[in-house]
Amino acid sequence: MHKVLGDRKAIFLFIAPALLIFLVLLLVPIIWSSVYTFFEGSLIKGFDFAGLSNYFAIFSDPDFYNSLWTTIKFTLVVTTGQVFLGLMLSLLFVFYIKKASFLIRTLVFFPVVLPTVAIAQLFSKLFEIAPNYGLINSLLEVLNMEQYIEPWLGQTSTAFWILCIMEIWKAMGFYAVILYAGLMDVPEDVLEAAKIDGAKGWKLTQFIVLPLIKPILISSVIFSLSGTLKVFEQVVALTNGGPGKSTTTLSVYMYQQAFTSGNYGYGSTIALVLLFLTLVITLVVYRVSWKDATK
Amino acid sequence: MKLKAVLTLTFALMLLIIVGCSSNDEANENNESERSSSDQREINFISEDTPEVQEAKILSDFDAEQSDTDLQIETIEQNNILQQISLLAASNDLPELFKYESNQLGDLIDNGSVLNIEEAFNDLGIYEELNPAAVDLLEQLSSGRGLYALPVELNIEGFWYNKEIFDENGLEVPETWADLLTASDKLLEAGVQPFAVAGKERWPITRLINGYVIRYYGANAMEDVSNGDLSITDQGFVEAATTVQNMGQDGYFGQGVNTIDSDTALDTFLQGQAAMYYSGSWDVANFNNEDRNQIGIDNIGLFNTPLVEGGEGKLSDWSMNAGLTLSLSADKYDEQMADWVKEAFTGYGDKAMKEMGMVSGFTVENMPEDVSPLTELTLDTIDSAENAALWFEGRFNADQKLVAEQNAQLLVNGDISPEEYLELLDEELKK
Numbered sequence: 001m002h003k004v005l006g007d008r009k010a011i012f013l014f015i016a017p018a019l020l021i022f023l024v025l026l027l028v029p030i031i032w033s034s035v036y037t038f039f040e041g042s043l044i045k046g047f048d049f050a051g052l053s054n055y056f057a058i059f060s061d062p063d064f065y066n067s068l069w070t071t072i073k074f075t076l077v078v079t080t081g082q083v084f085l086g087l088m089l090s091l092l093f094v095f096y097i098k099k100a101s102f103l104i105r106t107l108v109f110f111p112v113v114l115p116t117v118a119i120a121q122l123f124s125k126l127f128e129i130a131p132n133y134g135l136i137n138s139l140l141e142v143l144n145m146e147q148y149i150e151p152w153l154g155q156t157s158t159a160f161w162i163l164c165i166m167e168i169w170k171a172m173g174f175y176a177v178i179l180y181a182g183l184m185d186v187p188e189d190v191l192e193a194a195k196i197d198g199a200k201g202w203k204l205t206q207f208i209v210l211p212l213i214k215p216i217l218i219s220s221v222i223f224s225l226s227g228t229l230k231v232f233e234q235v236v237a238l239t240n241g242g243p244g245k246s247t248t249t250l251s252v253y254m255y256q257q258a259f260t261s262g263n264y265g266y267g268s269t270i271a272l273v274l275l276f277l278t279l280v281i282t283l284v285v286y287r288v289s290w291k292d293a294t295k
Numbered sequence: 296m297k298l299k300a301v302l303t304l305t306f307a308l309m310l311l312i313i314v315g316c317s318s319n320d321e322a323n324e325n326n327e328s329e330r331s332s333s334d335q336r337e338i339n340f341i342s343e344d345t346p347e348v349q350e351a352k353i354l355s356d357f358d359a360e361q362s363d364t365d366l367q368i369e370t371i372e373q374n375n376i377l378q379q380i381s382l383l384a385a386s387n388d389l390p391e392l393f394k395y396e397s398n399q400l401g402d403l404i405d406n407g408s409v410l411n412i413e414e415a416f417n418d419l420g421i422y423e424e425l426n427p428a429a430v431d432l433l434e435q436l437s438s439g440r441g442l443y444a445l446p447v448e449l450n451i452e453g454f455w456y457n458k459e460i461f462d463e464n465g466l467e468v469p470e471t472w473a474d475l476l477t478a479s480d481k482l483l484e485a486g487v488q489p490f491a492v493a494g495k496e497r498w499p500i501t502r503l504i505n506g507y508v509i510r511y512y513g514a515n516a517m518e519d520v521s522n523g524d525l526s527i528t529d530q531g532f533v534e535a536a537t538t539v540q541n542m543g544q545d546g547y548f549g550q551g552v553n554t555i556d557s558d559t560a561l562d563t564f565l566q567g568q569a570a571m572y573y574s575g576s577w578d579v580a581n582f583n584n585e586d587r588n589q590i591g592i593d594n595i596g597l598f599n600t601p602l603v604e605g606g607e608g609k610l611s612d613w614s615m616n617a618g619l620t621l622s623l624s625a626d627k628y629d630e631q632m633a634d635w636v637k638e639a640f641t642g643y644g645d646k647a648m649k650e651m652g653m654v655s656g657f658t659v660e661n662m663p664e665d666v667s668p669l670t671e672l673t674l675d676t677i678d679s680a681e682n683a684a685l686w687f688e689g690r691f692n693a694d695q696k697l698v699a700e701q702n703a704q705l706l707v708n709g710d711i712s713p714e715e716y717l718e719l720l721d722e723e724l725k726k
Contacts, residue, residue: 044384044385044406044408128554130550131568151550151551151554153554154552154554156710241701242553243710244702244704260378260693261693261694262381
């Protein structure tokens with residue numbers, strides 16, 4: 001086995017098909033889109049060379065900044081929520097519920113396998129106000145807290161937060177399971193030694209458990225970041241970017257520009273900015289964690 | 296040894312996959328050649344309707360009787376039709392027939408990909424089948440380029456109201472916006488929600504703004520804006536936006552207007568929970584549906600958008616539209632298609648009315664006797680209309696439409712002022 005994998009030709013033979021598909025499916029569209037950014041027009045009208053005008057336009061477009069800010073805010077809130085709650089759940093599984101955690105793990109993981117559109121339907125019913133109160137508003141009514149009844153998804157001040165809650169709820173089970181797997185790998189004797197030394201509760205987690213599962217934690221953060229930066233179908237299904245533009249993220253704005261308004265060039269420019277944003281943030285996270293790990 | 300076996304197996308699998316793919320291709324080719332060897336001509340039709348309803352049903356019923364053609368209907372969600380058709384147009388592969396937004400046809404007309412209906416129908420000798428008012432409307436929407444779309448439906452818009460609720464509260468049909476607001480206040484006091492508005496769909500809000508505007512400036516208001524004769528930040532528009540904002544803030548639209556979709560709004564009205572519902576005659580089919588309509592067909596009345604005191608609008612002007620219109624690919628229009636079109640659209644108005652109770656932009660020669668009262672009301676109203684007013688976004692491009700509609704949600708919520716709303720729109724219109 002070792003002989004074969006030591007042979008460069010053999011390695012190439014193994015990875016060639018996958019590499020080819022990867023290049024065709026991933027790099028070609030990226031290059032294609034980058035070319036579009038220098039053009040304006042649509043499929044019907046035809047394309048005219050526009051130089052850098054799309055790039056100038058994007059940096060003086062208030063809607064772009066608005067959706068960029070929405071995306072960043074969404075990413076910060078949701079990534080923090082997903083990974084933190086995922087971690088808390090996994091700690092709960094390992095240290096408190098232990099053997100009986102199977103059922104709870106399944107339940108928490110359940111939303112991950114549900115289709116996004118179904119979850120969006122669920123949440124829009126949950127936070128409904130008309131024609132009938134949804135669960136949340138009904139609950140507030142029963143508890144005599146009528147002043148807190150709100151059209152949750154119909155106003156700019158709350159729609160964004162409902163979207164965040166939905167996305168955290170949907171994916172935290174996924175991170176819980178990944179981190180749970182990481183925790184299972186923490187050697188029992190290390191934990192016991194720490195306990196003998198008097199570490200327990202949060203101290204034990206902070207100084208022993210977390211450093212040991214750090215690589216998995218970092219992977220989770222990167223997974224979550226790349227998922228939330230590109231958030232699209234959740235928004236379309238729950239609020240369609242509204243009310244107004246309050247939940248229009250970069251990818252939704254890109255879609256509107258390219259396919260609703262027919263500005264392919266401008267849409268591609270937004271896509272390219274999104275690509276760089278994802279790349280830079282991922283690299284930063286990677287670099288910071290790498291430095292830490294080599295200390 | 297093991298490794299060799301694995302390698303051999305992998306190659307064998309890859310070979311199998313390749314062989315599988317290629318034999319699939321062959322199978323497909325065989326299918327296609329079979330199809331083309333039969334003499335049925337395939338006519339492709341992209342519509343937002345399924346073959347069981349509206350014009351799609353009429354045309355597919357017609358085609359079922361034809362032995363030499365085979366109509367293939369592909370149903371696409373209305374919001375995706377523009378995108379799908381532009382992709383097909385770009386690859387020179389428009390289907391023979393397709394539904395489209397008549398005010399967005401401009402580019403397709405300019406590059407010659409859609410058929411000139413006026414010429415074609417004159418050649419076929421069936422131009423008289425078209426209702427002149429509908430033709431006017433469509434020519435207006437193509438910005439004077441001519442007639443490139445068929446009005447397979449024709450709608451008037453207005454306020455549908457629940458007669459029983461009006462009677463119970465001693466209300467009469469309002470003649471002016473002031474009357475409308477007073478009536479709404481009375482309804483609110485009596486604990487009845489005045490309007491059902493589908494704010495989630497956005498356009499029902501801008502239709503109300505438009506309603507005020509066309510009464511202030513007359514039916515040509517939005518035309519004048521697009522010609523530059525009128526600024527969208529003028530007094531009449533400010534008053535219109537302010538009125539609609541206040542209606543929202545005062546609770547005329549009920550709670551959470553921006554979360555209401557069109558089905559919910561319609562059901563709110565049809566279950567007697569709202570007194571009025573602004574909509575077009577496309578909803579008449581739903582009003583006629585007894586399972587859905589719990590307030591009774593005879594209980595629904597229609598009044599035109601009320602007047603603005605001192606305004607130029609008249610009650611004989613109605614908001615009208617032709618919904619999604621039907622266009623034909625110029626490339627694929629050959630003799631066989633011409634014959635098909637001639638047969639299919641001769642007497643189309645009668646067919647639509649008789650079979651579907653549907654009002655189209657084709658003339659009706661023989662009115663069936665058992666027409667529903669609401670369909671009759673619609674027909675009479677269309678006949679009585681002197682001028683047709685376009686809807687708010689009728690002259691807007693896709694970007695302008697998006698700005699008008701998205702910000703309308705913020706307007707009714709009170710997040711932006713009427714002046715801000717109009718300034719943002721003005722900026723986009725000037726781009």
